[in-house]
Amino acid sequence: MTKYLKPGVFILSLFPFLIITYKIFFNKLGPEPVKEITHFTGEWTLIFICLTLSISPLKKFTKLSLWINFRRMLGLFVFFYATLHLLTYVGLDYRFDWQPIFDDVVKKKYVFIGFAAWLLLIPLAITSSRKMVMLLKNNWKKLHRLIYVIAIFGSLHYIWLSKTIFFKPLIYFIIIILLLAFRIKIKNKNINYG
Amino acid sequence: MKKIKYSEITPENIYKNRRNFIKKFGLAAGSVFLSQNLNFSAKAAPKNEDLKLTEYRYVTTYNNYYEFGTGKSDPVERSEKFKTTPWDVVIDGEVEKPLKLSIEEITTMFPSEERIYKLRCVEGWSMIIPWLGFPLNKILKKVSPTSKGKFVKFTSILDPEQMIGQRFPILDWPYKEGLRIDEAMHDLTIMVTGLYGKKLPNQNGSPLRLIVPWKYGFKSSKAIVNIKLVEKMPTSSWMKASPNEYGFYSNVNPRVDHPRWSQATERVIGESIISPRIPTTMFNGYGDQVANLYTGMDLKKYF
Numbered sequence: 017m018t019k020y021l022k023p024g025v026f027i028l029s030l031f032p033f034l035i036i037t038y039k040i041f042f043n044k045l046g047p048e049p050v051k052e053i054t055h056f057t058g059e060w061t062l063i064f065i066c067l068t069l070s071i072s073p074l075k076k077f078t079k080l081s082l083w084i085n086f087r088r089m090l091g092l093f094v095f096f097y098a099t100l101h102l103l104t105y106v107g108l109d110y111r112f113d114w115q116p117i118f119d120d121v122v123k124k125k126y127v128f129i130g131f132a133a134w135l136l137l138i139p140l141a142i143t144s145s146r147k148m149v150m151l152l153k154n155n156w157k158k159l160h161r162l163i164y165v166i167a168i169f170g171s172l173h174y175i176w177l178s179k180t181i182f183f184k185p186l187i188y189f190i191i192i193i194l195l196l197a198f199r200i201k202i203k204n205k206n207i208n209y210g
Numbered sequence: 211m212k213k214i215k216y217s218e219i220t221p222e223n224i225y226k227n228r229r230n231f232i233k234k235f236g237l238a239a240g241s242v243f244l245s246q247n248l249n250f251s252a253k254a255a256p257k258n259e260d261l262k263l264t265e266y267r268y269v270t271t272y273n274n275y276y277e278f279g280t281g282k283s284d285p286v287e288r289s290e291k292f293k294t295t296p297w298d299v300v301i302d303g304e305v306e307k308p309l310k311l312s313i314e315e316i317t318t319m320f321p322s323e324e325r326i327y328k329l330r331c332v333e334g335w336s337m338i339i340p341w342l343g344f345p346l347n348k349i350l351k352k353v354s355p356t357s358k359g360k361f362v363k364f365t366s367i368l369d370p371e372q373m374i375g376q377r378f379p380i381l382d383w384p385y386k387e388g389l390r391i392d393e394a395m396h397d398l399t400i401m402v403t404g405l406y407g408k409k410l411p412n413q414n415g416s417p418l419r420l421i422v423p424w425k426y427g428f429k430s431s432k433a434i435v436n437i438k439l440v441e442k443m444p445t446s447s448w449m450k451a452s453p454n455e456y457g458f459y460s461n462v463n464p465r466v467d468h469p470r471w472s473q474a475t476e477r478v479i480g481e482s483i484i485s486p487r488i489p490t491t492m493f494n495g496y497g498d499q500v501a502n503l504y505t506g507m508d509l510k511k512y513f
Contacts, residue, residue, distance in 0.1 A: 040483065047268040048335055049483040111486060116472065124470055176470060179333070180451070182280055182380045 018082065025086050029093045032060045033100070050108050057101035062174065062188050064094040065167050069195040088144055091163070095141040098134050126176035133169035136162050164199075167192045261326060264337035266406050268480045273413050274331065275432060276380050277366070277373040284375075285413035292372050294417040294433075301349060303438035304359035309352060313403075313417045319352075320344040322403055325421075330462045330494045332426040334471055337479045341421055342404030347395045349437065355391065359439030362394040363387075364420055364431040381447040387431040388444035388458065389422065392503055398423055398496060401434075424493040424500045426460045457513035461504070462494035466513050 036056050039045050045052040071087040074080075110117050120127040140160055142148070149156050171192045175185040275285035299316060302308035311319070322342040330336045350362070368384035370376040376383045393399060402419045403410055410416040415432025422429050428448055448456035455469050464474045475487035493500050504512075 043482075045483065047264075047272040047479045048477055049481075050477065051335075053483075108483065109487070116474065120472060123467070124472070126470060180276070180280060180380050182378060 021082070022085060022089070026089060029064070029090065032056070032097070050104065053104045054101065054109065057097050057104055058174070059184075061094060061097040061101055062170055064090055064097055065163070065170055066188070066191050066195065068094055068163065069167060069192070073195065073198050092141060092144055094163075094166075095137045098137055102131075102134050126173050129169045129176070130173035133166045133173060136166050136169070140166075164196055167196065261328075261338055263326070263340060264478075264480050269337055269339050269405060270411050270413060272337075272479060274333075274427065275413060275415070277375045277383075277385065277433070278413070279375050280380065286411075288374060289412035292412045292416070294412065297417050297435075299418060299435055299437065301353050301437045303363070303440050304356045305439050306354040306356060307352070316349075316401075316418065317403055320348050320401070324407070325400060327398075327421060327423040328494055329421075329423070329427050329430075330476060330490065332428055332456075332460070332468060332471075332473075334473070334475070335477045335479055336488075336494075340406055341400065341402045342407065342410075343400035343402035343421065345397050346399045346401050346420070346437075347397065349401065350395060350439075353439075355439045358441045360391055361440050361443050362389045362391060363436075363438045363440050363444035364389075364434050365436040365438070366431050367433045367435045382450045383447070384435075385431055385447050386444065387420070387429055387446045388440075389429075390443075390503075391439075393422065393500075396500060396503065398499055424461055424496040426462060428456070429460050459504075459509070459512050461509065461513075462490060463492060463509055463513070464490040465492075466510055 036053060040049075040053070068087060068090045071083045071090070074083045106112060106117060121131050122128070140162060143152060143156060143159060152159065171185070171189045174188055175181055178185045181189075271286045272282050273285040274282065275289070278285040278288040295313065297313040298310055299313065300308070300310050322344055324340055324342055326338060326340045328336055328338050346362075364387045366385035367373075368376065370383075389399070400421050402415070402421050403417065405411070405414060410419065415430075415434075418434050419432040420430045420434060429446075443458055446456070446458065449458060462473075467473050473490055476490045477487055478485065491497070
């Protein structure tokens with residue numbers, strides 16, 4: 017049973033990609049197709065960040081360690097959707113016209129922080145293999161704490177690009193803060209009890 | 211880009227609408243209506259602009275109307291039952307003859323003409339929309355503004371019962387906007403009661419909205435209940451929400467970036483996934499008609 021779980025989660029995680037591909041080929045993207053793809057891939061990046069961050073809390077609350085099996089894959093899907101998001105912006109929206117893209121990265125804080133978040137994802141994706149975990153040992157854990165920074169950057173990226181924080185940018189911000197706050201709690205407990 | 215004549219680009223559905231129109235009002239009236247349009251579009255259309263109308267379904271389903279929610283499809287989904295009758299509009303403030311007009315009185319007193327304008331949203335997209343409306347100056351002349359009437363303040367309806375967005379502090383409700391008196395008196399500034407030859411849909415600001423084509427879309431208030439002449443520059447809802455991002459003037463200007471978004475280019479609504487952005491033009495292409503309103507002003511400072 018458990019051996020089917022991982023491929024199952026993999027296929028489920030691909031679902032948003034299949035949906036957007038279908039929409040592209042059947043012309044169902046609505047009035048602003050490029051923005052639709054940008055928003056769709058961006059939002060799914062945030063969702064996968066939240067899912068990845070949910071693994072530890074889930075493990076603790078359910079007292080089941082099987083959740084850990086999915087974490088690496090979910091993390092790689094964060095990178096996958098973030099990369100699609102970036103490619104949509106750079107390739108589809110700005111046609112690899114580097115001057116305005118460069119201007120955006122330097123001048124617009126939401127682009128800057130979004131791009132920074134994607135850059136920070138690269139080392140995490142590269143070191144995601146079992147071999148790298150062995151190789152880096154304790155440093156691996158430290159390195160992969162970058163996901164906390166990435167999560168905050170991703171949430172700020174959404175808040176700053178929106179005209180108002182109501183409601184979705186605020187909702188993602190709250191979820192991410194809660195997921196991160198959960199980790200601080202664990203640490204405090206460790207200090208208190210041992 | 212070559213200039214395309216209105217008659218060449220009018221899509222079939224408009225021709226159909228127009229035929230209905232002609233049927234309704236009689237052939238003679240209809241042809242007058244048509245010829246007026248042609249004259250007008252030649253005068254007011256942005257030059258070097260491909261005036262391909264945005265499809266009706268996009269104009270009426272892709273809207274920013276935060277009173278009904280912040281999603282683009284919220285307005286069409288949530289405004290169906292919005293009541294637009296009875297509806298009174300008060301025109302007062304620094305005027306000699308304040309007026310209270312019902313929407314029926316307004317539509318009979320001020321006959322509508324069709325105006326094809328480009329709408330440029332501050333978010334970086336644009337549509338070409340055939341509005342039905344009349345110049346705001348026709349109303350303003352009726353009330354005779356005094357010398358103290360230097361600005362015009364527009365207030366939209368406050369009705370949280372019907373407008374779910376107003377139950378949340380998204381903006382300072384009711385929606386407020388403003389124009390300088392010379393901007394308000396300009397012939398391009400219109401009050402709109404319809405689009406595509408039909409009554410204005412609720413999601414587009416029925417029963418009465420403003421359109422100022424050389425300014426970003428948010429300047430053009432929807433569902434207006436009060437037009438007030440005032441002496442001091444009014445503070446709009448967006449200025450109050452974020453003063454460093456939204457200025458009073460908010461003229462379309464590719465050289466002045468919004469602090470968060472570039473305004474150099476825009477996406478044309480309804481174009482395919484592979485069509486590129488187009489460059490944004492100064493005053494949204496209406497510079498010939500309106501640039502003289504801002505002579506000597508630093509438009510970077512007065513954004």
